[in-house]
Amino acid sequence: MSSELPDPDANAEAARIQTARIEDEMEQSYIDYAMSVIAGRALPDVRDGLKPVHRRILYAMHEAGVTARSSHRKSSSIVGETMGDYHPHGDSAIYDTLARMAQDFSMRYPLVDGQGNFGSVDGDPPAAMRYTEARMSSIAEELLSDIEKDTVDYRANYDDRLEEPDVLPASFPNLLVNGSSGIAVGMSTNIPPHNLGEVIDATIHLIDNPDCTVEDLMQFVKGPDFPTGANIVGRNAVHQAYKTGRGRIRVRAEYEVEDDERIVITELPFQENKARLVERIADNVNEGKIEGVRDLRDESDRDGIRVVVELKRDAIPEVVKNQLLEHHLESTFGVINLALVDGEPRVLSLKETLAEYVSHRREVVRRRSEYDLEEAEDRAHILEGRLTALENVDDVVDLIRDSESRDDAKEALMEAYDFSSAQVDHIVSMQLGSLTSMEAEAIEDEYEDVQATIERLNEILDNESELLGVIKDELREVKDEYGDERRTSFIEDTGTVTREDLIPQEDMVVVVTEDDYIKRMPAADFRAQGRGGKGIIGTDLKEDDRVSSVFFANTHDYLLVFTTHGQVYQLKTYQIPEMGRTARGKSAVNLLDLDDQEEITAVVNTDEMDDDEFLTMVTKQGYAKRTAVDDFANILSTGIRAIRLEDGDELTDVEVTDGQRDLVIATEGGMSIRFDEDEVRAMGRSARGVRGINLTDDDVVAGVAAVDLDQHDWLLTVTQNGYGKRSDLDDYRKQSRNGKGLIDIKTNDRNGTVCAIDAVASGDHLLVMSEDGQIMRTRVDDISKYGRNTMGVIVMDLDDGDYVAAVDVIPAASVGDVEVEEAEEAEETDETDAVEADE
CATH class of the missing domain: 1.10.268.10 (Topoisomerase, domain 3)
Known part of the structure; x- marks a missing residue:
């Protein structure tokens, strides 16, 4: 009986096999790979500010004698020697690095002196390496100064045939001076370039004052200094980056507006591709995202950048400039001051970066x-x-x-x-x-x-x-x-460009209908007519819809919008869609959260309000209330309560008052009462108010006017059928509130009921809009002046079945140069001799 003996070779092979968990092996292998990328490829050394490929290129040039005092050498020769002796990672990676070190728009102080096409700020690639030549720049030699004097450690190259330095002696803090960027495994670095003189001054200060702070060093290092110039917006982000090693710096192009006809861009943010920028601007102009541009030219040459944006004749330079800023002329540089310290990646503050450099130079010297x-x-x-x-x-x-x-x-x-x-x-x-x-x-x-x-x-x-x-x-x-x-300047941080900055300041007419359609139109579209005109179409109404309100505002105005239900909303005029006169408008549901049967009854411009003023409100049933402006500081998107209303009551009108004005409340039946504002005490938003006028049966309040004797000349009254008049303020003697008042205007079949009352002055314009969508603009001075208890004259010629829906006043200061279109006046009914009614 025989048995097989064990194979000794098989036992030896089995002894070499190790059992390992696959997740442990993967973890360790990935860590090894990550550290290889971090230390050997992607991150700069804090001491000389170079990655291995940069260091090897410069050392290969040094060894080959391709210095600043030698003739230029073919780039292919330099790349070949670097690849063959020190960096076996492919010629394209080496040449790309060599080319970047020669680009004066990429490096603040180029380390390679190139001859030939090494690319451009338009993103053009360098010519092939066989066509270009290079040598070290003078400042690059400072990085290698005294390297032959055993100032740094060496290691074997990849094939143990030669030795290469672990780090260069670096006679200046190159990491900060030229910056660096790179993406490693799980981390990245992005260090901006700086001004050499500033960094050296800060380094000397640190040597003399080891206990100095980052703030002390910032007296010397003002901020990054990009090779392409441009402007850094604000200093807070720079301070944050220097203090923590991380920050987001806004960089804005340098430009100027020439003769209000063109915007000329002369410096771009760092690493901005000029050709792509011009292309994006052109696309935005064609898409209508940037308005007011008629031509775009790139006039750049060897002397510098010059991109010209020609403006249209009617363009507003400030708006076009802001549109360019929002989309194209401003970028963010994210600072991550990550570098290798003793072979390990660390995020460093400004002081720590300079301290590590000083430690390196101490060892070198x-x-x-x-x-x-x-x-x-x-x-x-x-x-x-x-x-x-x-x-x-x-x-x-x-x-x-x-x-x-x-x-x-x-x-x-x-x-x-x-x-x-x-x-x-x-x-x-x-x-x-x-x-x-x-x-x-x-x-x-x-x-x-x-x-x-x-x-x-x-x-x-x-x-x-x-x-x-x-x-x-x-x-x-x-x-x-x-x-x-320095090439890069600082400008004050005025905030980022907002949508508001992109909207031209323009006076608008806003129209709202009962079915909650809303739109805005340029006020300049409506020429002033002589009184008695029919006006022009102001909106296209849906069947059974009627105009409920019209008001005048600037696109940049913040508006408080009051509704008949006593709610108030905050709205920016430019948020309202701009549409033509014959358009219906858009649903207001996305702007105002209105309930069924709730309508806009008054609009107040917050630009006209001061903190110590009041919003004075009157209701349909004759209640009056004053509430401090401060109570309306925080308005929710869904609105807040402005006044508490009794059942069946509605908010009718709102005025801004300062505590020194007279209030004139007018009723639809033609009555009015004038009393001191302080007779209505200030109350909270949830209060109902006090009686302002004692109404007769079936009469309701039409509106309120806040009279300032220094600003206003007359009271203007407009009725439902398009008639109105101006009356001297002295015709309305003061009374105590809650009285029945005096007759303001006769309301009869011809006039109809009172629609609106307002305090006006010479030079003001009047906007009158009918329920059917006709709108007329006329001068207040054209409306005849009569006493109280008269019928007035025709203001707007209405079609049968049409009535005045809303009235607003354009102050004289906002009128500007408006073309006046004279209309044939309707026959006036002179009632100046009418006997006043019993008071």
Whole structure:
């Protein structure tokens, strides 16, 4: 019976197999990959501000002698040497990096001096590497200065054939000066460029004042300094970024408005593609998103950027400018000051970034000083031997001449004068010409210089302040050689561009119907007519719909909209859709949350209100109430209660008062009462108010006028059938509130009931709108002046079955230059001799 023996090779193979959980293996492998990307590709080192590919390109150029003092070398040659010796990751990645380092619109201080097409701000790619040439720029050499003096550590390259530096000595803080950007695994960096002089001044200040704050350093580093210039909006975001390492900085293009005819853009935000910007602006103009532009040209050349936006004749430059700002001329630079510190990624403040750089330079200067000291001591040792030999020149010459060989001569010299091996090597190699007195004197002078150097180097190494002084002196030298003026300016933060900024300030007429259709139209569309005209169509009504209100407002006005149910809403005029005269309008359901049978009864412009004023309200049943403006500071989108109403009562009219005015309440039946405003005490929003007028049976309030004797000249009354009149204020004597009042105007079959009353002055215009949608604009001065208890004259010529729906006054200050269209006046009915009724 036989049995198989175990295979020793199989056992050895099995012993090498390890059991592992797949999730653990994946986790560790991913971490290894992530750290490789973070440390070896995507993030800059805080010390020299370079990623490995940048560092390898510059070091390869240094090793090949392609410096700022050499001739340009083909880019393909530089890329090939970099790829073959240090960076085996593909030529396109290396060339893209090389090209970017040569772009003056990408780097604040380019590290490569390029010759040929290296791309443009329009996003054009560089020419192929076989067509371009490059060499190091002068400032790039400052990054490699003293690298041969053992100032930094080296590591083996990818194939262990050569060595490459872990970091460059960096004579200036390149991380802040040129910035950096990159995306690693799970993190990214985006460091803006800065002005070299400002960063160096801040670094020196930090060296002198290690306990300084970020605020102290910001006295020197004002903010990022982009190669394309432009403007930083506000300083708060910059302070946040410098203090925490993160922030969002708004950058705005530089532009100017020339002669109100064109907007000229001369500087763009950093990394903005000019060609794409012009294309986007053109698309927005064609789509109607930007209005008022008639032409767009790119006139940029080698001298700089110049994009011209030509405006139409009727365009408003401020509005076009704001439209461009909102969509195109302003961008955000998200600062993430993430860099490698001792091989680990860290988000750094401004102070921490500079402190890490100072620590690096301290190490570089120390190692350089040690290297120089060793070199100086070696030279001093040789010079000491030569000087000793010169002092004993005859004996030394005889000793050498008597020796059988060079080695015998060396041994004899070492025994006779205690020379070292290095010293005798130089002595036996001395030429006879060096034995002259002049040569001896030169050696003595050199020896003294070397001794002074040794003394200075020892002082630097033994004294921290001396070492830091060297760092500061070298920084100042770099600043003197390469420092320049800021390119990026600061402008005040006036807030982001809002929709309001994009709307031109324009006077509008707003129309609302009973079925809650609403629209706005330019007031300039309605020419002033002589009184008695029929007006023009103002809206297209749906069947059985009627106009309920009309009012005058500017597009930028904030309006308080009061309804018959005692609610108040807040609305911006520009939120109301703008439509033509023959349009019906849009449903107001998205603007105002109106109930069934609820109508707009009054509109108040908040721009006319001060904090110490009041909103004075009157109801259909004769109640009056004053409420402080402050009570309407926070109005919900669904509205808030303005007044408490009794059953069957409605809010009729609202006026802004200041506590010093007279109130005139008018009724539909033609009665009116005038009394001091302070007879109605101020109450809260939920109050009902007090009796303003004692109404007769079946009469109701038509409106209220707030009279300011310094502003107003007359009371204007308009009736349902289109008649009206002006009356002197003195015709309405003051009474106590809750009286029956005096007759204001005769209401009969011809006039109809009173529709509106208002206090007016010379130069005001009147807007009158009928229920069927006719609208007429006329001058108040054209309406005849009569006393109380008269019938007045025709104001608007209405069709049969049509009635005045609403009236509003355009103040003289808002009238402007309006074309006046004279209409044939209707026959007046003169009632000036009518006998006043019993009062």
